[in-house]
Amino acid sequence: MPTILIVDDIEDNRYTLRRRLKRFGYEQCVEAESGYQALEVLRAQAIDLVFLDLMMPGMDGFDVLRAMRDEQMLDHLPVVMISAADDLENVAKGIELGAEDYLSKPFNPAILKARTESALEKRQRALSKLSQAKHFDDDTGLMNLNGLMEASLAWPSEAGGPIYHGLWFSFQKSGAIYRSCGASIKSNYLRSQVEKLQNLIASENLCGEYCVYRGRDDSIAMTLAGCDLERVLDVAAKIMRQLSGRIELDGISFIEDVRVGVAAPEALVDGDELIRQMISATESTSQNQPIALYQNANQSDALGKIVLEAELKRAIEDRELVVYLQPQVDANSGTLVGSEALVRWPHPERGMVSPGAFIPLAEEVGLMPELGDLVISLVLEALQGMGDKAVPTSINISSDHFLRSGFVTYFQRQLEESGVAPHLVKLELTESVLIANKEHGIKVMQALRDLGVKLSLDDFGTGYSSLSYLLELPLDQLKIDKQFVDALDRDQRSSSVMKHVISLAHELELEVVVEGVETQEQWQRVAAAGADLIQGFYFFRPLPLAEFQQQLP
Known part of the structure; x- marks a missing residue:
């Protein structure tokens, strides 16, 4: 399995490219958020292909290519540049420095797949010729x-x-x-x-x-x-x-x-x-x-995990984490009408710590209730600050948090102290939240609805009992998972499936949000299928609060 390095200073760009590569079967992806970090990765482990953003602060893509050339990394390691579609002058400059090819933003799935396969095939042919020489030592005749x-x-x-x-x-x-x-x-x-x-x-x-x-x-x-x-x-x-x-x-x-x-x-x-x-x-x-x-002994890994856990606990206590808001738009008009809250951790020394690093850790060490409390507080503060322009905002709730004793009372008190209207808050749940104790979970859901809070079922289509859950649970909204949208590009039948799912949800009086819309064609298909709201990079990436407020109608 080839290992692919994605170098881009924008986390959302790395995330998008990594997800697409995984859909093509390339599971082993490594990320670097700067040119300096990219070189550290290249020196530390075997990489088969590099996707390199040209425009980065500090050490840009051209500097990375020069360093790779000086350290003779480019001989058999293909580099595909990431550039704007009209930036041909910089593309030519990158080719002169040793890059293999380029990929225009936004990423076209078919072109991405073709460029990836071509680069990896070329690397494999070159490595095969070198295999014999690389595996044996001339002095002793031994394998090296x-x-x-x-x-x-x-x-x-x-x-x-x-x-x-x-x-x-x-x-x-x-x-x-x-x-x-x-x-x-x-x-x-x-x-x-x-x-x-x-x-x-x-x-x-x-x-x-x-x-x-x-x-x-x-x-x-x-x-x-x-x-x-x-x-x-x-x-x-x-x-x-x-x-x-x-x-x-x-x-x-x-x-x-x-x-x-x-x-x-x-x-x-x-x-x-x-x-x-x-x-x-x-x-x-x-x-x-x-x-x-x-x-x-894996002392270094264990120590690193202990240190990160302690830092996360302190960050939660000191309210160092921040909330980004990803806009949700009306499926037909594209007007911003809602948002989903996403937590981010701007670490004072590590930089922006990926949610993929600290959320699994929080789940493992039992910090999700404390993290959830902080996110709720930050979201309510954000809604309070928007005043009359506030739009309904979704908050993801973990099972440990949602099923915690006294959650409803706690949440009611937070709403009252903030002065935020309950209908402006949606709590997003997954099926896994209810697996441990469905009966108790339904009681909590009903109590929250009695307060006026909206409830959404997230990641619909990724589990095995979603259809039965739609009938049993007191829900207001259904959120269709991105995999449904991705399938629209591969299988014409997917449009029919999505249309029927949305129709079923509407018959149950559920609002439907479709996430992961990244192209105009996907938007048109999702809108034609009858979706109410759309969330995805085609319209907006997750935004810091100040930037989000600038987008409010």
Whole structure:
């Protein structure tokens, strides 16, 4: 599965492109919000295709292309520029700097798919020609680390299968040999060490399945399978002793000091991770401790998660989060008549933290009720500030928040203190909210409707019991999921399906909102199907409060 890097300073642009790529089957997408971050990603992991916005603050797309060219990243990595349709001068400049192709805004799905497939196919052809050279080391004849990672793809991953461990042998005197005697003598030295290692394993039957690789610089790597930790450490010690000590080679004599980094994961890891663990362990070795074991703990990830959780708690308490409003328009006239509230986190050091990062964390650690309280407060404040121009605004409610004891009383008090009319607030629920306790959920819904609050069923069409829920739940609005709209571009029958769904909703006296409308053709089809309201990038992206107020009629 190819990995695609999307570089754009506007989050909504990245989100739109990522969603479209996923619909084409390209699930592995990485995002960068600046040129600097893009280069960090390119240096840290394998990327197969880059979509690069040319116009970015700080380091623009042209600067990124120059840096990629200087670091020889462009030889086999296609870059597709993102530009305005009429910006051909800048497109030509990008091509001169090494870009492969360009994509005009707004994105045309058919062209996006064709450009993506073409770029990836060209990359695959180039990589195939280089595969043999990339996977083997000329000095020793061994497979190199690329070969190790390729071999790891074939390691059996079934439960109960072998776990692959790694040994990283670092030759401390190899660099001195090169500086004193040249590359040829150094190559002879490494080959002699490889021969001694292989002879030792064969003569003493040290381990079962194994493979030796050329590591980086002055090192050799080795993988073993089917050994426990005690055996792995024993093999490491025996080989270290065999390869260390006095060496006589091509008329020179010296004392070698081999150090070994051991990676012995408790479960199967891929080749890249095994290499990382071996190198990390080797960096912990010293003359007094020539063998070091990688401590198998994901402390950095766990610590990062703990830190982000603490920062999110503080941000909620200090009301650092903000609300963006995505306008909803009348399906026929396109007039702004409502909105959906979307929470954003402008972190003082991290920048704008994606909702895709902090909302799942809030769900996992139980912060959704507190986050929901803050969003409700911010939305009511926003509506209060709009005065007579206020339009009905939807708020997404999580199950933990909605089913919390005393939610109705809490919400009623918030409405009374803010002075906002109840009909200006819609609470958006998903089917998952009611799965745990449908009977209690319906009682809460009815109590809220008694207050004058409108209720909307979100993501209609993504679950399995939506039609029955329409009959059972006290609802005012049905929100049709974007996947219905996306299907309009692929299947003519989808228009008929949408028309019947909207007709059914209207028979149940439900207002219908269709989200995800991104083109004029989709708008026309959705309007023809009878939708009441439309939400999507064709009309408006989510807007900060001040910009939203400027759009109010």
